[in-house]
Amino acid sequence: MEHTHTEHNHSHHHHHDVRGKNLFITIILNVIITVAQVIGSFVSGSLALLSDALHNFSDVMSLVISWIANKMSKTPPDDKKTFGYKRAEIIAALINAVTLLIIAIFLVKEAISRFGSPVKIESTTVIVLAALSIVLNGASVLLVSKDAKHSMNMRSAYLHLFTDMMTSVAVMIGGIVMSLWNISWIDDVLSIIIAIYLIIVSWRLVIETLKILMQFTPAGIKVHTICEELQTIKHVSNVHHVHTWQLNDNQIHFEAHIDFKENMDLREAGDVLKNIRDILNEKYGITHTTLQPEYKVNDNKSIIVNKPE
Numbered sequence: 488m489e490h491t492h493t494e495h496n497h498s499h500h501h502h503h504d505v506r507g508k509n510l511f512i513t514i515i516l517n518v519i520i521t522v523a524q525v526i527g528s529f530v531s532g533s534l535a536l537l538s539d540a541l542h543n544f545s546d547v548m549s550l551v552i553s554w555i556a557n558k559m560s561k562t563p564p565d566d567k568k569t570f571g572y573k574r575a576e577i578i579a580a581l582i583n584a585v586t587l588l589i590i591a592i593f594l595v596k597e598a599i600s601r602f603g604s605p606v607k608i609e610s611t612t613v614i615v616l617a618a619l620s621i622v623l624n625g626a627s628v629l630l631v632s633k634d635a636k637h638s639m640n641m642r643s644a645y646l647h648l649f650t651d652m653m654t655s656v657a658v659m660i661g662g663i664v665m666s667l668w669n670i671s672w673i674d675d676v677l678s679i680i681i682a683i684y685l686i687i688v689s690w691r692l693v694i695e696t697l698k699i700l701m702q703f704t705p706a707g708i709k710v711h712t713i714c715e716e717l718q719t720i721k722h723v724s725n726v727h728h729v730h731t732w733q734l735n736d737n738q739i740h741f742e743a744h745i746d747f748k749e750n751m752d753l754r755e756a757g758d759v760l761k762n763i764r765d766i767l768n769e770k771y772g773i774t775h776t777t778l779q780p781e782y783k784v785n786d787n788k789s790i791i792v793n794k795p796e
Contacts, residue, residue: 509630509631509634510550510553510554510557510630510631510634510641510644511554512627512630513550513627513630513631513644513648514547514550514551514554516623516624516626516627517543517546517547517550517623517624517627517648517651518547519623520543520619520620520623520624520651521540521543521544521547523616523619524540524543524616524620525540527540527612527615527616528540530612543620543651545586545590546647546648546651549582549583549586549587549643549644549647550644550647550648552579552582552583553576553579553580553583553640553641553643553644555575555579556572556575556576556578556579556640557576557579557638557640557641559572559575559576560572560573560575560576560640560735570734573734573735573738574700574734574735576638576639576640576735576736577639577640577696577699577700577735577736578696578700579640579643580638580639580640580642580643580692580696581692581693581696581697581700583640583643583644583646583647584643584646584689584690584692584693584696585689585693587643587646587647587650587685587689587692588685588686588689588690588693590650590685591650591682591683591685591686591689592682592686594654594678594679594681594682594685595678595679595682595683595686597678598675598676598678598679598682599675599679601675602672602675610662610663610665610666611662611666613658613659613661613662614659614662614663614666617655617656617658617659617662618655618659620651620652620655620658621652621655621656621659624648624649624651624652624655625652627648627652628645628648628649628652631644631645631648632645637736637737638736639692639695639696639699639736640736642692643692646685646688646689646692650681650685653681653684654678654681656677657677657678657680657681660673660677661673661677699732699733699734699735702730702732702733703732704731704732705731705732705733705739707771707772708731708739708771708773710729710731710790710791711790713726713741713767713771714726714727714729714743714790716766717743717745717763717766720759720762720763720766721759722747722748722749722751722755722759723745723746723747723748723759723763724746724747724748725745725746725788726743726744726745726746726790727743727744727746727786727787727788727789727790727792728742728743728744728779728786728787728789728790728792729741729742729743729790729791730742730743731773734775737774738774738775739771739772739773739774739775740773740774740775740776740777741767741773741775741776741777742776742777742778742779743777743778743779744778744779744781744784744786745759745760745763745778745779745780745781746781746782746784746788747759747780747781747782749782750782750783751782756780759780760778760780763776763778764776764778
C-alpha cells in the first residue's frame with residue numbers, strides 16, 4: 488500500500504498559515520467595547536446598551552473559542568492522536584456558526600416584539616458608543632479578513648465581528664434618526680435586515696462544517712471524473728473502492744484500490760502510483776493519498792462500495 492502526504496501549490500487549494508495573533512488582538516478590542524458599553528449603560532440608564540454589551544460579551548467568548556482552536560490545530564500529532572487537533576478549528580467554526588444563528592433569531596424576535604412598544608434610546612450615549620464599536624470592530628474585521636478566506640474557524644470569527652460592526656452601524660443610525668426625527672422603528676428594521684443576512688451566511692457555514700465532519704466528498708471533487716482519468720494511465724485497468732474526504736480547510740484525502748493490467752515489480756508500480764499522486768495533487772488539489780496496488784484481486788470493483796465486503 489502506497490501512502491503519501493503532499494504539500495502543493497495548486498492555485499485553488501494553496502495552504503495559508505492562519506495567524507492566531509490577529510485573533511488575539513480582536514479579543515482585546517472586543518473586551519474594550521464590552522466594558523465601555525457596560526459602563527455606558529449604567530451612566531445612561533439604557534437597557535438597550537446593556538443588552539448590546541451582553542451580545543458583545545458572547546462574541547468575545549466565541550472569539551476565545553476560535554483562538555484556542557487555532558492554537559490547538561497547530562499541536563503536532565502523536566501515537567494517540569495521529570491527526571493531532573486539526574479538526575479543532577472545524578468544530579469551533581460549527582459552534583460559532585450555531586451561536587450566530589441563535590443570536591440572529593433572537594435579534595429578529597426582539598426587533599419584532601419592539602414594534603408594538605418602541606424603546607426610548609438615550610441617543611447621545613448610544614451614538615458615541617456605537618461609533619466606538621464601529622471603529623474597534625472595523626479594525627477587528629480588517630485584522631481577520633485575510634485569514635477568513637482560508638479558514639472556516641476564522642470565517643466564523645469574521646462573521647461575528649462583521650455582524651457586530653453592522654449592528655453598531657444600525658444602532659448609530661437609529662440613534663441619529665431618533666435624535667433628529669423621533670422615528671423609533673428604524674433601529675428595529677435595520678436589526679431585522681442584518682439578522683436575516685446573518686442567518687443566511689451562518690446557515691451556509693453550518694452546512695459546510697457538517698459536510699467536513701461527516702466526511703462528505705469535498706466541493707469541486709468529482710470522483711467518477713477522477714477515476715475515469717486515472718484509468719487512462721498506462722498499466723492501470725481499474726480504480727475502485729474510493730474514499731475522498733477533507734480533514735480541515737487545507738487537507739483533502741483520497742484513498743483507492745488501483746488494479747494493474749500486469750504483474751509488475753515494485754519499482755515500476757511505484758512509478759505508476761507516483762504519476763497518479765502527481766495528477767491528484769496538481770490537478771485536483773488533493774494533498775494526502777493512500778493507494779493500494781492490486782493485480783487479479785477478487786474484490787468489489789465498484790468506484791463507491793456500498794456494502795461491506
